[in-house]
Amino acid sequence: MIRTSRNLAAAALLCAALTQSPIAAAGSDSAARESVVLGGGLVEAVDPQTREVTIRRDDDVIVSIIAGDEVRNFDQIDVGDRIQVAFYEGVLARMADPNDPGGAVTITDSERAELGDKPSGAIGQVTNIVIEFIEFNPETSIVTYRRPDGLIRLRKIHPKMQDFAASRKEGDRIEVTIEQAIAVEVTELEGSQ
DSSP states (O other): OOOOOOOHHHHHHHHHHHOSGGGGGOOOEEEEEEEEEEEEEEEEEEEETTTTEEEEESSOOEEEEEETTSTGGGOOOTOOOEEEEEEEEEEEEOOOTTTTTOEEEEEEEEEEEOSSSSEEEEEEEEEEEEEEEEEETTTTTTEEEEETTOOOEEEEEOHHHHHHHTTOOOTTTEEEEEEEEEEEEEEBBBBBB
């Protein structure tokens, strides 16, 4: 049985707050996609000198990570602890306001564990940018666009975005909102003390 803490609740609230944007409100002249990836594993080894943590993921793959200095309460991570991770990404594309100058704007927010608690935290960001549509190739699912700085980019797009791209014409100005959030928590398994 996993004992949950208030830190995971705070991280979940941060992710929810960051994702309360227009992505859920996609309409006929817009397109949106969202994805959530959940994962976890058990801590198999902790090296306090190098700050390396070895984790056996739920799919039985073993990975090692180096916890940077920003990981508060590193000394609270123990062999047998559970690591839980949630990653959210959402993208919304819609016709831009003709008066929008088009520069990129990014908002970032984060939460960290309280001193003395098991490590946990969440970070998320929302980026809005206006791009100029150049073309869409339905055979390859690749859209070509110009960023506000003049760079031309090609990107393969998700099937949920393809009808919107196919109905655009060269020179259309598209507002793109990209939301990303990740929450991580280390918890003790009950009875492991």
